[in-house]
Amino acid sequence: xxxxxxxxxxxxxxxxxxxxxxxxxxxxxxxxxxxxxxxxxxxxxxxxxxxxxxxxxxxxxxxxxxxxxxxxxxxxxxxxxxxxxxxxxxxxxxxxxxxxxxxxxxxxxxxxxxxxxxxxxxxxxxxxxxxxxxxxxxxxxxxxxxxxxxxxxxxxxxxxxxxxxxxxxxxxxxxxxxxxxxxxxxxxxxxxxxxxxxxxxxxxxxxxxxxxxxxxxxxxxxxxxxxxxxxxxxxxxxxxxxxxxxxxxxxxxxxxxxxxxxxxxxxxxxxxxxxxxxxxxxxxxxxxxxxxxxxxxxxxxxxxxxxxxxxxxxxxxxxxxxxxxxxxxxxxxxxxxxxxxxxxxxxxxxxxxxxxxxxxxxxxxxxxxxxxxxxxxxxxxxxxxxxxxxxxxxxxxxxxxxxxxxxxxxxxxxxxxxxxxxxxxxxxxxxxxxxxxxxxxxxxxxxxxxxxx
Numbered sequence: 370x371x372x373x374x375x376x377x378x379x380x381x382x383x384x385x386x387x388x389x390x391x392x393x394x395x396x397x398x399x400x401x402x403x404x405x406x407x408x409x410x411x412x413x414x415x416x417x418x419x420x421x422x423x424x425x426x427x428x429x430x431x432x433x434x435x436x437x438x439x440x441x442x443x444x445x446x447x448x449x450x451x452x453x454x455x456x457x458x459x460x461x462x463x464x465x466x467x468x469x470x471x472x473x474x475x476x477x478x479x480x481x482x483x484x485x486x487x488x489x490x491x492x493x494x495x496x497x498x499x500x501x502x503x504x505x506x507x508x509x510x511x512x513x514x515x516x517x518x519x520x521x522x523x524x525x526x527x528x529x530x531x532x533x534x535x536x537x538x539x540x541x542x543x544x545x546x547x548x549x550x551x552x553x554x555x556x557x558x559x560x561x562x563x564x565x566x567x568x569x570x571x572x573x574x575x576x577x578x579x580x581x582x583x584x585x586x587x588x589x590x591x592x593x594x595x596x597x598x599x600x601x602x603x604x605x606x607x608x609x610x611x612x613x614x615x616x617x618x619x620x621x622x623x624x625x626x627x628x629x630x631x632x633x634x635x636x637x638x639x640x641x642x643x644x645x646x647x648x649x650x651x652x653x654x655x656x657x658x659x660x661x662x663x664x665x666x667x668x669x670x671x672x673x674x675x676x677x678x679x680x681x682x683x684x685x686x687x688x689x690x691x692x693x694x695x696x697x698x699x700x701x702x703x704x705x706x707x708x709x710x711x712x713x714x715x716x717x718x719x720x721x722x723x724x725x726x727x728x729x730x731x732x733x734x735x736x737x738x739x740x741x742x743x744x745x746x747x748x749x750x751x752x753x754x755x756x757x758x759x760x761x762x763x764x765x766x767x768x769x770x771x772x773x774x775x776x777x778x779x780x781x782x783x784x785x786x787x788x789x790x791x792x793x794x795x796x797x798x799x800x801x802x803x804x805x806x807x808x809x810x811x812x813x814x815x816x817x818x819x820x821x822x
Contacts, residue, residue: 377621377747380792380799384453384465385420387472387491389442396429396438398422403488405454405794407462409754411576411592412788414551415498418452418470420491421478439475439489448472450493454794460750462581462792467529471499495579497526497550506545506553511706513540514561518554518577518586525550531583535575535591538564542706542720551577554586559730560721563588569722571664573730580753587755589733590669592786593808595757600816602761602777603744615816616761620744621800623762625781628741629676638693639735640675642728645694650701650717658691659728661736668733671784671820673811676739695731697723736808742785748792748799756787759816760805782812784820 382405385398401422408417429441438444450472451465464470470493478488504525510517515537522528539562545553558575567573567590574589602612603620612619634640641660648654661668665675684690703720705712742760752758760783764776785805793800814820 377798377800378457379797380457380748380750380794381455382453382794383455384451384463385422386451387438387442387444388449388451390445390448394429394442396442398438401425403795405452405792407454407792407794408789409578409580410789411578411754411786413578413754414501414555415495416470416579416581418493420450420452420493421488422491423480423486423488425486437487439487444472444475444489444491446472446474447499450491452493454750454792456748456750456799458749458751462750464581468581469496470494471496473498495530497528497530497579497584500526501549501551504550505547506550507547509542509544509706511540511542513537514543514557515564515586517541517543518557521550521554522584528584530579532586533583534586535588536564537561537575538567538569539722539726542703558586559734560726561586561588562726563591566590566594566669568664568667570725571667571729572669572733573726574733576755578754580755582753585755589737589808592755592757593671593784594669595786597759597784597816597819598756599749599752600759600761600819601744601746602816604763613816618746618749620746622745624743625762626741626743627739629739634735634739635692637735638691638695638728638731639739640678640732641691641693642732643688643691643694644724644728645696646699646724647696648699648701650699655724656688657724658688659732660690661732668808670809671786671807671813672740672809673783673813675736675809695728697727699723733808737786738788738806738808740781740785740807740810741788742781742805743803744805745800745802747801748794749801750792752787752790752801752803754787754790757784757819758787758803758805759783759814759819760785761812761816777812779812780810783807783814 386395388395404421406419424437424439450470453463455461473494474492476490480488515534519534554577558577561575562569562573577586599617601618602616603623643658646655700720761777764778785807788806789804791802
């Protein structure tokens with residue numbers, strides 16, 4: 370049995386409206402749009418879009434004559450933009466009203482007909498991206514990290530977008546120090562431990578990012594524990610023959626990248642770190658080695674296991690098997706909120722449990738990009754950065770029973786997280802490019818049910 374392969378049919382571009390900063394006048398650029406690019410990334414603080422359009426010079430009537438949209442509105446920066454487009458499966462991405470995008474820059478593009486029409490590229494960003502340059506975090510708080518994140522969104526950035534904030538289990542006394550909101554959010558991400566999917570002392574680390582659905586604050590382990598949203602296969606069979614019924618999408622292009630550079634991973638402490646913690650209160654210090662392989666069964670992995678290490682590089686004796694050393698002062702004497710008596714009583718308590726969080730966070734961030742696959746698929750607007758997909762690629766070689774390319778790769782196949790995506794939209798075609806990542810190797814599960822562990 371096979372399933373029909375969807376083509377890269379053009380998306381329906383429905384709205385590209387720009388509102389003047391001077392008044393409520395607006396102009397539609399829809400008829401002149403040549404190309405739209407739209408990006409999301411778990412490493413990006415804001416969604417972004419690029420709109421290339423031709424400006425014929427007759428978009429707006431001003432002082433009795435018709436002029437271009439750029440001149441007549443005018444478009445110079447910070448203009449509100451409504452953007453809406455739908456793929457051929459009726460999945461829509463829409464930015465309007467409280468979720469509108471804004472012009473970050475406008476760039477002229479050289480054309481052969483400068484006298485009659487001009488072309489421009491608009492770089493569009495979310496409101497929060499611009500607000501981040503104008504707002505500062507000035508609060509002091511002792512709440513859970515997830516509550517502090519929510520407070521920044523609601524009280525500092527004053528966003529009206531939907532918030533998807535995963536609860537944390539570690540409160541911290543934190544001072545904003547008049548820093549930008551996005552800086553603080555990314556700083557808190559490194560200090561956060563999930564109440565849902567991470568164990569203190571074993572794993573840590575969150576991502577703060579934005580999609581068309583709103584802002585996300587998600588732990589690494591929760592992203593990797595998701596069920597797949599789509600199943601994707603790449604093979605070289607003709608589209609006319611269809612694809613196996615257990616898959617939703619057939620990839621058009623594929624690039625597999627094993628990103629385990631041994632020296633760099635070891636230098637960054639991806640799998641084992643020695644930490645030396647100095648207590649300034651009593652001048653004692655403590656040394657401990659944290660090894661990811663000792664807690665592997667407690668981690669949420671995308672594949673079956675972390676990369677297998679060669680026994681030839683294992684060292685005998687205590688205090689030897691580590692590739693990076695971190696030094697830091699413990700945070701005793703930093704609980705400075707509350708009544709004086711309360712502060713004195715907690716003077717020897719730690720504010721932020723660095724021993725249980727810092728190195729664990731370093732390791733998880735560096736493990737996550739161990740394996741990467743880049744694919745292009747027909748336009749699929751239901752997918753977002755941070756979503757999980759099940760990816761299968763052909764096995765290289767020939768088995769006794771099947772021809773080359775018929776069997777799936779048991780090492781690189783399986784669950785992946787969408788780190789970045791880009792939608793490419795023109796009048797003739799629409800594509801979606803995905804960068805897929807995970808922390809481990811080995812195909813776990815199947816395209817129908819997804820990951821099993």
